[in-house]
Amino acid sequence: MSKGAGVEVARLVLRLAVGGTMVAHGVRHARSLSGTAGWFKSIGFERPELQARASAVVEIGAGAALAAGLATPAAAAAVIGTMAVAARTVHVPNGYFIVDEGYEYVLSLAAASAATGALGAGRYSLDARLGRLGRPGHVGGPWVAAAATALGLTVAAAQLATFWRKPERAEG
Structure with a gap:
């Protein structure tokens, strides 16, 4: 396998793993919207039913787009934003x-x-197949990564500011 083919396969594997x-x-x-909404409420989200639906839609949509290599920079931004919200609300503490x-x-x-x-x-993507991103499927680079990260973090910050309040912990 040539180096170029190896890079193309690596792009595909990375997209499939994260997207999947x-x-x-x-x-x-999505299978348990009421349970997900209850969990979102317990971690401080206002409008937990809306958050549960939005979470399911964004995770499925961004994941499928990333796996398929469709609108890849936007899909990457959505995953980054989703993970930033999860980090801030649950994991960092x-x-x-x-x-x-x-x-x-x-x-x-x-x-x-x-x-x-x-x-x-990469070559094995819908972006490449549709020829929408310049050189087939190869739009990338540090500026794309920085823009996707900035967009994801900005949307995450807006979501948190609008819908999340850190719950008070019971003293024990």
Whole structure:
């Protein structure tokens, strides 16, 4: 396999892994919207039913787009934003490691999404097939990764400012 083909396969594997994970999370939320809404309420979200629906739609939509390599920079931004919200509301207070409900996992998904923005969707993507992003499927680079990260973090900050209030912890 040539180096170029190896890079193309790496792009595809990265997109499928992160995108598939996001779809799985979204489907899990969609299967139990009332349970997801209750959980969102317990972690401080106002309008938890709206948050549950939005979470399912964004996770499934962004995950499917990222896996398919469709509108890849926007899909990467959506994953980064989703992971930033999860980090701020649940994981950061618990430290780094996932075994303690820390932010290790969400950081890894966000970083992989930023890397996808830097690498571009690649030859095996709908972006390439549709020829919409300049050189087929290869729009990427540091500015794309930075823009996707900035957009994701900005939308996450707006969502948190609008819908989330840090719950008060009971003293024990």
